[in-house]
Amino acid sequence: DTAVSQTPKYLVTQMGNDKSIKCEQNLGHDTMYWYKQDSKKFLKIMFSYNNKELIINETVPNRFSPKSPDKAHLNLHINSLELGDSAVYFCASSQDGGNPGANVLTFGAGSRLTVL
């Protein structure tokens, strides 16, 4: 059973389209994240949700909208896709141990988005 699963694994689409990436975790974790990894492997946090509540929202274009229907799911919807959105998007989750800064993240396998 995959702990953090993302779908789709690969996504190829045209500029201007709208697309979604789904993420589910079966670990019972309280917090979920979206990270973006660019072509140079640089990883940057985009969003974080704790029990369906948005707690981290980095400087991300408002074309990106996360949605958490329950604490096991965090989806990412992207409107009006641009070439620069091409990247690998990682979902992750963590269990709050009373010290958020020390949380260990469990990552999904990533969703590679290519915008043509």
Place this chain on the structure above:
Amino acid sequence: AQSVTQLGSHVSVSEGALVLLRCNYSSSVPPYLFWYVQYPNQGLQLLLKYTTGATLVKGINGFEAEFKKSETSFHLTKPSAHMSDAAEYFCAVGGGTASKLTFGTGTRLQVTL
């Protein structure tokens, strides 16, 4: 604010040789430090972490790292490299009240025969 610098985007070692991957951090609060490994086409997985206590931390697959506050460093080492260690390694710093990690730019480890 927090940041991480990984010296060397690419490190190549021979099988059986010492592995040393360098990481320096900057943090305005007591740092929590992590090393994650990413194998091709996979997500990141935790190698080891330092929060408090003993400054020499042992992780999986024979890796260890030492927290040196005076040098603001958290270098990753392994005495003897194995072919299966070839991967991308990321150092990360956390801390404070936000559950947010800042990652370095990664170091690709190549292991040759």
